[in-house]
Amino acid sequence: MNLQVQTFEPAAGSIPAAISIRNLSKSFSASKTVFSGITLDIAPGSLVALIGANGAGKSTLLRCIPRLIEPDGGDIEVQGQMVPRDGRSLRRIRSKIGFVFQKHNLVGRLSSLTNVIHGAQGRGYGAAAWSHAFAPSGIRAEALDCLDRVGLAHAAGQRADSLSGGQSQRVAIARALMQQPDIVLADEPAASLDPQAGDEVMQLFAALMRKEAKTVVFTSHNLHHALQFADRVIAIGGGKVVLDAPSRSLGETELRGLYG
Template identity: 55%
Template structure:
């Protein structure tokens, strides 16, 4: 497909800043006062000088909205999320998260900002040799430091109980004492989500959170993840290759192509065949 139909879709995007889910309406009203949770302006990033991954990308996400980032492999979805937290340093552009200009933050302030933003990776990234509870407890490193948040055995009672509560939310309380490398892929990703909840984030990024899971486990984990986000009324930006997931779990769909935004529309205004064209 040529880029033109997608460009038309950008023009015809239907009120992309309005949250679709009912729970987010109040948050949307609040966002008028608090501003947007994520504001990207003119973001550029290239690993190879001749081939920019992201070229002048701008995106604004109001509080409480769920945005699905879609696009073929190598279109910069993961790079965009990583640039937001400066896990990868952007070449240029301005990123504002929760009212703070990310590019201007020093090391300590950047850490404080990261503490407020949850990040679920494609690979669960658990510490394989530690117990499930210790891995969940690590989420508290966003707020605390020192040995009490290294291992569950050293953690004070309130933190252990909070970690257990997060495990209950993802349905894995019975697995608290198990080693992380004894879990299935779906269970590991749920533990990673519990770790992120332990962080008490205000904004959530998820980079293809179910890409490494089989379809059933992927469906189950995505349902659970979206439900938790909805109940906590968090802003979510997630990348996905599942068109179905993008339409079901996103209020808004943003498609990346050739380093730029090729489509930005409310999910309810799109259907699967239209969205599939972005991969052609």
């Protein structure tokens, strides 16, 4: 199969890329290079699916953007600002990046509302965002609104460990919204869910992100999700970008050939 790699770069004089990656590389040992020479530009307000076989490095690449994993080389810019290794500038940039994890990462013994309120910590609320009992009334109201947007306002007082998998991921999405990010990164957001719940969560997630004009990069093994919910599909293989194309120009059969 001959799939053409297309490079998406901002036109001269256009709005800066929401995420710009140049020559990024990462190895976990001298004998295991995850990827090298990765160069990408992600346009503001776009939804991008990052696909690839197990071990291809898509989750590692996603985590490198906010430096949750430190790359070995290359540059990362977010909204025109270089992402530093540490310090106040890194914290400021991270405050604009929401992250939705595959395993939800909720605190099970706490309520859905308190878990959502935790999303305000990155906005400088500190201890006031540890629990709904300490949070200002405005923050509690905002968290309830975030739960309402994912259809779970009725479960605000319910312990997180009593929720279904789909409900847990909805709370995780509400927590990311509570952060008020410009960019949302999601690592296999539907992978831990059954097919029906996974479809429902992805439909909700994509609709919310488009409505609020967020820039989104999500990893997925589900090719249907990649094609249905993303504007653009990027595939990683052999440590390189092997496909970068608009989703409307691709089909599932075509993408499955990347896993052969």
